[in-house]
Amino acid sequence: MPDSSTQTHGDQEHIRRVLIVMRLAYFALLSGQLGAAITLLALFRGRMPNPQPELAPTITIALIVIFLVTTPLTFFIRMQTYKKHWKGDRISPQAYIFATLLVVTAQQAIFLVSVAAAFITQAYLVTLVPAMLALLVQLANYPTGKPLERASVV
Incomplete structure (x- = not known):
């Protein structure tokens, strides 16, 4: 049976790999949506x-309402996912990936619909407000990996 130091090192290595994959997915999603928006707007x-x-x-108000409902809802679902998949003193890597992607993709959907609305209306300043709000939430939710780390006892 392997000793606890080997398991800890293995766990840390797995968490490191999960975090690398999560950050790559995060940057791919962000760069894809920003690249698509800039290209389409141009x-x-x-x-x-x-x-x-x-x-x-009308579209802007609807998108802001969707943003105001979706954002707290996705954070609530994220916290429930964390709670359900809490193992020992941290959450499982699979739950972390799911919860982070849930928040980011929900905001990405709002962003892309807002960009599409800008095309339809040709009123860029107004209709891109929800897109900027969604982008700020995405940027604030950079995957740091804190929920994957062991809780430190002070």
Whole structure:
């Protein structure tokens, strides 16, 4: 039977790998959405055949409401996932990946719908507000790996 120091080193190595994969996924999601948004905005700016600027306030309000409902809901689900998969003094790596991706992809959906609304309305300043809010939440949720670390006793 392996001693506890070997298991601890193995656990740490597994956590390190999970964190690397999570950070790669995080950066891939962010760069993909930002790249798509910049490319689409550059290609279609001012070229929409029938812009609908009168829809901008309605779409923006709807997206802000969705943002205000979705953001706390995803954080609640994340905390419930952490609670359900708590093992010893940390959460399981699978739960960490699921919970982090849940928050990031929910915000990514709001971001991309907001960018699509900017194309439809051609009212960029107003309709991109929800996209910027979603992007800020995504940036604030950089995967640090803190829930994967052992709790320190002070």
